[in-house]
Amino acid sequence: MRTVLVTGSNRGIGLALVHQLAAQGDVVFATCRDPEGATELRSLAHRYPEQVHMVSLDVTDAASIQRAFQIIARMTPALDWLINNAGVLIEGETLATLDFDKMAYAFDVNTFGPFRVVQRFLPLLRGSKQPLICQMTSIMGSISLTEGTGYYSYRGSKAALNMMSKVLAAELRPLGIPVVLMHPGWVRTRMGGPEAPLRPEDSARGILRVLSTVTLRDTGRFLTWEGKELPW
Numbered sequence: 001m002r003t004v005l006v007t008g009s010n011r012g013i014g015l016a017l018v019h020q021l022a023a024q025g026d027v028v029f030a031t032c033r034d035p036e037g038a039t040e041l042r043s044l045a046h047r048y049p050e051q052v053h054m055v056s057l058d059v060t061d062a063a064s065i066q067r068a069f070q071i072i073a074r075m076t077p078a079l080d081w082l083i084n085n086a087g088v089l090i091e092g093e094t095l096a097t098l099d100f101d102k103m104a105y106a107f108d109v110n111t112f113g114p115f116r117v118v119q120r121f122l123p124l125l126r127g128s129k130q131p132l133i134c135q136m137t138s139i140m141g142s143i144s145l146t147e148g149t150g151y152y153s154y155r156g157s158k159a160a161l162n163m164m165s166k167v168l169a170a171e172l173r174p175l176g177i178p179v180v181l182m183h184p185g186w187v188r189t190r191m192g193g194p195e196a197p198l199r200p201e202d203s204a205r206g207i208l209r210v211l212s213t214v215t216l217r218d219t220g221r222f223l224t225w226e227g228k229e230l231p232w
């Protein structure tokens with residue numbers, strides 16, 4: 001049994017992760033921006049009342065992260081896994097149409113958000129005997145695999161997340177906390193769209209299988225949901 005925090009868990013891959021973690025007996029702090037409106041997550045919390053705890057958390061808002069920390073720290077002395085899953089993708093970007101406010105927002109959610117959450121929850125991760133940080137990134141954050149145009153904000157913010165997480169991995173290695181970058185595949189969610197080949201539940205199953213094998217030897221690796229290594 002593990003205790004796991006998932007961000008952005010009201011839909012998509014995050015929701016599928018919460019479902020599978022609860023079904024396998026883990027305790028999940030299922031965080032999202034709007035618990036009131038999170039109907040699917042709410043029904044999971046009813047189905048697994050001992051395991052799924054809904055907590056409000058917006059990764060761009062330090063005060064909301066602090067409130068979530070206070071709630072969770074009262075419920076558990078330790079957190080085993082932190083899955084930084086929340087993310088946004090800005091569509092339709094070209095050089096001519098770049099909107100720097102939107103770009104800043106993408107970096108705020110995709111890059112700074114995971115770091116705000118790690119910074120605040122580190123004391124609970126340090127209390128775990130089997131800690132792990134999973135940063136949900138994307139193959140679109142791989143510079144060497146990038147071809148074609150568009151998605152400046154998404155690609156840039158995920159590449160920055162990759163770089164910063166590599167540094168984080170080195171900083172947390174002496175504490176025994178592995179950090180991995182995870183590409184979940186191309187998944188049929190609001191972000192991935194209806195053409196995506198993978199169902200969220202299949203991506204989530206693969207992600208959890210990979211994470212369960214991660215040790216400190218794997219820290220700083222960029223992996224897919226199938227456990228394959230991706231180039232930076």
Ligand SMILES: NC(=O)c1ccc[n+]([C@@H]2O[C@H](COP(=O)([O-])OP(=O)(O)OC[C@H]3O[C@@H](n4cnc5c(N)ncnc54)[C@H](OP(=O)(O)O)[C@@H]3O)[C@@H](O)[C@H]2O)c1
Nearest residue numbers: 008012013033058059085086087138186187189190191192
């Ligand atoms: N789907 C794919 O093909 C794919 C491929 C590669 C990587 N990924 C990555 O996988 C992760 C999950 O993606 P998904 O496909 O499940 O996307 P999704 O269906 O669009 O879900 C995104 C989640 O992030 C949450 N979120 C957005 N901004 C937030 C904030 N400021 N604070 C807290 N939560 C916030 C959303 O909450 P709201 O409902 O409140 O907006 C939602 O729960 C993302 O990091 C994404 O970049 C996805």
